[in-house]
Amino acid sequence: MASMVTSPSFTAASSTTVFSHNKTSASNLRPNVKTLSSSIMGAQFSINRSTRRCHITKRCRSGVTCLSTSPSVLPSALLFDCDGVLVDTEKDGHRISFNDTFAARELGVTWDVDLYGELLKIGGGKERMTAYFNKTGWPEKAPKSEEERKDFIASLHKQKTELFMVLIEKKLLPLRPGVAKLIDQALAKGVKVAVCSTSNEKAVSAIVSCLLGPERAKEILIFAGDVVPRKKPDPAIYLLAASTLGVEPSSCVVVEDSAIGLAAAKAAGMKCIVTKSGYTADEDFVNADAVFDCIGDPPEERFDLEFCGSLLEKQYVS
Structure with a gap:
């Protein structure tokens, strides 16, 4: 699990809401009220810590001001x-379970932290293993035909999932x-x-x-x-x-x-x-x-x- 950051600040392009968690006082709110403030798609955003009300204001191209308070319509x-x-889960959960599976099958494969980070760009564990073996070469114990390799990958993934579930059931990953x-x-x-x-x-x-x-x-x-x-x-x-x-x-x-x-x-x-x-x-x-x-x-x-x-x-x- 990534370590908690007590007072993080982020920066990004204007289309993204980016938050500074340092508590500040906003001039357009009551004095001494603590707020979080940032921008959302070019708008000014603040959360009033005392009332928990959200305020969003935006100057649109037409000169109209966009105002949003605590929403009356929630997400469906x-x-x-x-x-x-x-x-x-990834670094100390799925990655470890993949490596334990590779070791149990004596495949001579280990995914280190950096390599696994690159492999995460591929969605899905079976797809991830297939892409890796296609690029680096299939283990000697892997079958030769494409159809048999699909079954081989599926069996690896099933074993990996069973190992991962043990970690979850033991609540080792919060x-x-x-x-x-x-x-x-x-x-x-x-x-x-x-x-x-x-x-x-x-x-x-x-x-x-x-x-x-x-x-x-x-x-x-x-x-x-x-x-x-x-x-x-x-x-x-x-x-x-x-x-x-x-x-x-x-x-x-x-x-x-x-x-x-x-x-x-x-x-x-x-x-x-x-x-x-x-x-x-x-x-x-x-x-x-x-x-x-x-x-x-x-x-x-x-x-x-x-x-x-x-x-x-x-x-x-x-």
Whole structure:
């Protein structure tokens, strides 16, 4: 799990909400009220720490000022990626499980931290192994025909998933800060919640049930693995989630941690908040609607359900 940063500051292009977590006082608010402030798509954004009300103002081309307060319309659905969003699983979870599988099969393959970071640019564990072996050469113990190699990769991935699930069941990889809080806020307000991941469905289900608990798990739909033929950055999994949940893509807010996940969400026509993870801190998130280091729990909360709604709703006033 990536280490927490107590007072981070981020910079990015104007289309992305970038937050400074140093508490400041805004001149247009009451004196001595602590706020968070930044910009969203050219607008000024602030959260009043005392009232928890969001304020967004924007000077549009027509000279009209755009003002948004605490949203009256919440997202129809919150859609979470799994690895890197719910749990920072990659470096000390999936990577270790891949390496333990390679060792058990005596393949003579080890993925170090930097190499695995490069491989994460490929969505899906089976696809990742296939691309790696196609580039570096297949192990001597691998079959020769393409069809047999698909079965070989599938068996490796099944073994890797079983090892990964042991880590989850032992709760050796904790939830990232603020995940449970945001999900609880959504469920309490009737906002639908789903997890959309390229990872194996069993692994994702284990994370949701073991780390979020059975009560939350029964309220969360899971779309994972090979449920769609094309994986992220293709938008198929997010479009499937919206269709299954019976909501418009434009009313959904996605929480992602990677550039390929962001691309999938935006291609689906959804708002996307990025919470950077250990492997994705330096990726390009210029198209994100907001970027944070994590969701965060009070008193280090970065954003909440109201903020998610504020990305969808703006009122235009003269």
